[in-house]
Structures are given as structure tokens and as C-alpha cells.
Amino acid sequence: MAETIKVMISEEDVEKRIQELGKQISEAYAGKQVHLICVLKGGVFFMCELAKRITVPVSMDFMSVSSYGDGTSSSGVVKIAKDLDEPLEGKDVLVVEDIIDSGRTLYYLLEILKKRNPNSMKLCTLLDKPDRRVRDVKVDYVGFEIPDEFVVGYGLDYAQKYRNLPYVGVVEGVE
Secondary structure: OOOEEEEEEOHHHHHHHHHHHHHHHHHHOOOOOEEEEEEEOOHHHHHHHHHHOOOOOEEEEEEEEEOOOOOOOOOOOOEEEEOOOOOOOOOEEEEEEEEEOOOHHHHHHHHHHHOOOOOEEEEEEEEEOHHHOOOOOOOOEEEEEOOOOOEEEOOEOEOOEOOOOOOEEEEEOOO
């Protein structure tokens, strides 16, 4: 059976929430520079839109950490495919994710990044699925809390498809 996509969060609602997050983050980092770390690949859509709405100076870096294959659930095996280009020492870091599900990947990533001596480190995610959490991860900025459904769009994929959808949708017809 072919999958179909049902809109969960409209493009307008995503844009509105990113604007609100940008304002919150700008106020929290007033007088500072924030160093955004994008967790690739999914986080890039969200981070770019968020960065445009942050009014304090922003620098960016990218990291690829994965615990997913082509399936719909976490494998529990975490690997770093691309590390950061810049050191974090003394920086106010904001890790930007597309979705936090089990928390395994982010828990592992945050433990690694803390050892690099940033001045501060916070976490921002577009989507949070707390019902699936198996690792305790403190999320400082949440776009939307969603139920335990498999979602795509706005950077999230199913077997590398649907990342480019301008909304968040539920995949139906996927086991």
C-alpha cells in the first residue's frame, strides 16, 4: 500500500510558531551572540527559518548524528557522520533539532558537546514527542508537542522523501 500524507500542522502554523520562537530566543540571548548547531539533515529547514527570525548575532555550524535508518523507529545505534567545524569553548550554544523522539540521539550528542566547554548550551526543537522518550533530555524551546505518530515535512523524511513539504504531515499506510 502506498503512503499518503495528512496535514498535522499547517505551513501557516509552523511559520507563526517559528516567529514566536525567534522572539523568545532573541530575548533570552539579548546582548550575546548565539551559536546555532544544526543536527543534519532534518534540522536544516527549521534552523534556517529560525535563524532568520533571531535578532541577536548568530553563527552556525552543522553536525550529522544519526540513530535512524530507512525505517520509522530509532535503531538505538548512534553514529557521528559529520562533526562540527568550529570549537565550542566559551560560546552560547543552541542545538537545533527537527524532532525529539526517544531522546537517545540527543542525549548522546549533548553529552559529547558538553565536554567541549561551551559557555552555555540549550536545546530547541520544532517537534517534541514526549510519549516516546526513553532518555531524559531537557528541551528549552519547543515548537510543537505532538502525539506518537510518524511525521514528515519541514525537514523530516520517510526514506529520504517528503523533507521539502512546507508543513508537518502524518504518514499513513506505513508500518
